[in-house]
Amino acid sequence: MMFCFQCEQTAGGKGCTKVGVCGKQPDLAGKQDELTCAMVGLARAAQGRTPDQNTDALVMQGLFATLTNVNFDGSRIDELKNLIQAEKAKLGGVADPAFDTLWAGDPDMVSLRSTLLFGLRGMAAYAWHACVLGKKDDAVTSWLYKGMRAIGEEHSVEEWLGLLMEFGQVNLKCMALLDEANTSTYGHPVPVKVSTTVEKGPFIMITGHDLHDLKQLLEQTEGKGINIYTNGEMLPAHGYPELKKYPHLKGNFGTAWHNQKKEFDGIPAPVLYTTNCLMPPLPSYSDRIFTTDAVGYPGIKHIKGDNGRKDFTPLISKALELGGWAEDKKLTGINGGSEVMTGFARNTVLGIADKVIEAVKAGAIKHFFLVGGCDGARAGRNYYTDFVRKAPPDTVILTLACGKFRFNDLDIGEIGGLPRIMDMGQCNDAYSAIQVAVALAGAFNCGVNELPLTLVLSWYEQKAVSILLTLLSLDIKNIYLGPTLPAFISPNVLNVLAEKFNIKPISTPAADLEAILG
Numbered sequence: 001m002m003f004c005f006q007c008e009q010t011a012g013g014k015g016c017t018k019v020g021v022c023g024k025q026p027d028l029a030g031k032q033d034e035l036t037c038a039m040v041g042l043a044r045a046a047q048g049r050t051p052d053q054n055t056d057a058l059v060m061q062g063l064f065a066t067l068t069n070v071n072f073d074g075s076r077i078d079e080l081k082n083l084i085q086a087e088k089a090k091l092g093g094v095a096d097p098a099f100d101t102l103w104a105g106d107p108d109m110v111s112l113r114s115t116l117l118f119g120l121r122g123m124a125a126y127a128w129h130a131c132v133l134g135k136k137d138d139a140v141t142s143w144l145y146k147g148m149r150a151i152g153e154e155h156s157v158e159e160w161l162g163l164l165m166e167f168g169q170v171n172l173k174c175m176a177l178l179d180e181a182n183t184s185t186y187g188h189p190v191p192v193k194v195s196t197t198v199e200k201g202p203f204i205m206i207t208g209h210d211l212h213d214l215k216q217l218l219e220q221t222e223g224k225g226i227n228i229y230t231n232g233e234m235l236p237a238h239g240y241p242e243l244k245k246y247p248h249l250k251g252n253f254g255t256a257w258h259n260q261k262k263e264f265d266g267i268p269a270p271v272l273y274t275t276n277c278l279m280p281p282l283p284s285y286s287d288r289i290f291t292t293d294a295v296g297y298p299g300i301k302h303i304k305g306d307n308g309r310k311d312f313t314p315l316i317s318k319a320l321e322l323g324g325w326a327e328d329k330k331l332t333g334i335n336g337g338s339e340v341m342t343g344f345a346r347n348t349v350l351g352i353a354d355k356v357i358e359a360v361k362a363g364a365i366k367h368f369f370l371v372g373g374c375d376g377a378r379a380g381r382n383y384y385t386d387f388v389r390k391a392p393p394d395t396v397i398l399t400l401a402c403g404k405f406r407f408n409d410l411d412i413g414e415i416g417g418l419p420r421i422m423d424m425g426q427c428n429d430a431y432s433a434i435q436v437a438v439a440l441a442g443a444f445n446c447g448v449n450e451l452p453l454t455l456v457l458s459w460y461e462q463k464a465v466s467i468l469l470t471l472l473s474l475d476i477k478n479i480y481l482g483p484t485l486p487a488f489i490s491p492n493v494l495n496v497l498a499e500k501f502n503i504k505p506i507s508t509p510a511a512d513l514e515a516i517l518g
Contacts (some may be wrong), residue, residue: 003028005102005487006118007068008376008460013487022069023280031077032066033099034351036117036151038081039063042088043148055087060131063124063144064294070276073296076394097152111490112160113151115465116167120147120489122466123171125209125275126178126428128294132212132308135181143170161496171466175431179346182211182240188347189239189425193339195251196409198329199227202319205253207231207260208274209426211243211441213292213310217247217272220312226319229253231260232277233402236425239343245285254326255334256405258377264288268325270318272303275403276461277374288313289324333409335385340408344398344422346432350439352418357443359416360452365396367517368453370433371407372400372424373467374460380483381406388412388421389510392517396420398436401427403458430467434474437452449477454516456480456506472501482506 004024005015016477019025024032039062046055062080065071069417088094102117103110143166150163183189204226206214214237227250230237235252236424237243254263260279264271273291281289292303292310303310332338349356359365369391371384381403388397388407397420399408404423412420424432441448457479459468465486471479478501485494485505497503506512 002026004029006114006121006462008374008484008486009378010487013213013484015487017490024072028074028077030099031074031081033102035062035077035081035084036066036087036102037096037099038084040148040152042084042091043145044094044152045067045088045091046145047149049091051087051091051145051440055091056136056144057131058084058087059141059144059148060128061294062125063121064128065296067121067125067276067294067463069278069280070294070297073282073298075298076296102231107409107490108157108492109154109160111488111493112155112157112164114146115469115486116160116164117151119164119167119171120144120151120470122461122463123167125294125463126171126174126466129210129212129428130174130178130181132210133181133185135177137173137177140170140174140177140360143167144368157496162467165473167466168469168471171470172431172473173435175428175467175470178428179431183347186211186215186243187241187345189236189345190241191341191343191348192238192244193237193341194238194478196253196331196333197251197338198229198253198325198331199250199305200325200327201225201227202322202324203227203229203250203269204315204319205229205231205264205269205271206234206274207257207271207449208277208295209233209428210274210293211237211240212276212308213272214242216310217312217315218243218249221248221316221319222246223315224320227324230302231271232257232405233426234274235340236342236423236429238347239425242364252340253331256375257402258375268322270315270322272312272315276463287288288318290318312387334405335407335409337409337411341419341421342423342425342426345429346424346435349422349424349432349436350351353439354442355416356440359418360444364394364415366392366394366452367400368396368451370398370400370455370457371403372398372430372433372451373403373458374427374464375402375405376460376483377457378483382456383482383506383509384456385410387456387512390509390513392513393420396422398422398424398433400424400429401464427463427467431468433454434470448474454478454480456512459486472497477502477503480504480506
């Protein structure tokens with residue numbers, strides 16, 4: 001019997017035991033658990049030794065492949081497990097824990113172990129994105145091994161909590177590493193308005209998170225009469241100077257990732273799946289889907305890399321074959337808007353910090369809300385749209401990650417020439433938000449928790465877990481979390497977190513705004 005409760009949509013709010021709500025079958029769930037235990041064994045074998053870059057890459061890829069909605073291809077999971085077992089044998093070999101022990105034992109111990117494991121999966125994805133751009137941090141990489149060893153060990157509640165806080169600090173380093181990788185490669189993001197109209201003619205859509213894949217796709221389609229459109233968490237790519245300089249990077253297609261089955265069906269163009277925040281493709285358009293890197297679906301064409309380089313010729317040929325639409329296709333966001341903005345990362349926001357500080361001191365800005373995180377299909381996520389709509393006109397909405405698609409096409413005006421909605425980027429760009437908060441706290445000579453700033457977060461999968469642990473490790477308190485609390489957090493662990501950090505479940509926008517603003 002399978003068991004999986006790592007994402008927000010898990011069955012009954014308790015766990016998927018027959019088939020995953022995401023579509024994951026029991027045999028695949030079992031293979032992913034075996035892969036996880038093989039990585040615990042590899043981490044044990046690596047203790048006291050110095051693994052090489054190939055081993056490091058396998059650990060990142062193995063953890064990445066077990067994220068929600070990434071790899072549904074059992075043969076690829078088996079291949080990864082076999083490679084990891086071979087690496088373990090080179091390091092001397094030790095026993096793997098039994099895969100059915102991952103979710104067994106005292107509920108509080110399972111809760112704490114699972115929280116660390118899911119955080120590690122999220123951090124590994126960020127570490128891999130930085131790695132492909134040539135950036136590594138030994139502290140981050142070595143902690144992946146340390147964390148996986150901890151998964152196979154017994155610890156007290158206090159020891160687990162200590163590990164979680166230590167992990168949060170390491171994940172901050174990982175997000176800083178990825179920020180450095182992205183900005184040194186593509187430049188610092190700048191604000192840009194992005195159209196939601198698809199122009200006539202051949203086009204390709206790219207979804208997921210991987211900017212390196214997008215850069216290679218832009219290079220290989222240059223001059224071929226093919227336009228490129230982002231989807232979901234690829235939207236922030238438009239803000240990077242070294243990506244936006246390509247004139248055929250035209251706009252953003254579609255809305256939230258969980259709408260992909262509806263929005264991708266019938267489009268006359270191929271789609272490149274690069275990471276997670278994906279929906280398994282329907283048969284009606286599966287011939288137009290291409291996967292790469294950690295992503296895998298049975299029967300779907302996969303483009304492998306060769307020392308980081310990828311040949312997107314099959315994708316390009318498919319775009320030319322399908323031809324796109326004969327006329328421009330005017331599409332909108334969820335709320336009917338025809339354009340969205342992005343590019344308000346730390347360099348931009350800190351560059352206008354004097355204006356922001358002046359507006360706060362003058363009373364023009366009374367409060368900041370960071371309304372961001374993961375999106376998902378569960379009912380109740382309209383809370384975030386309503387929250388932004390109801391937020392008073394003297395408040396600013398900072399946002400990041402895919403949760404912004406609930407409201408990023410709304411026009412809620414400006415304050416002093418600054419848009420009230422500022423998209424700071426992908427989920428990993430929580431690093432930008434943290435840097436801005438720290439800078440504002442310094443300007444006002446107070447702590448981050450004393451700022452007129454409230455975090456209103458939505459979670460869905462394991463990257464959100466890693467970010468939340470980072471925020472808690474920074475002692476950031478009074479976070480509003482929804483749309484539901486994680487099934488893997490036991491009541492006792494929740495009580496500890498609520499007491500220490502005052503984490504609050506969301507209620508209604510009106511009630512929460514009243515509680516925050518008085």
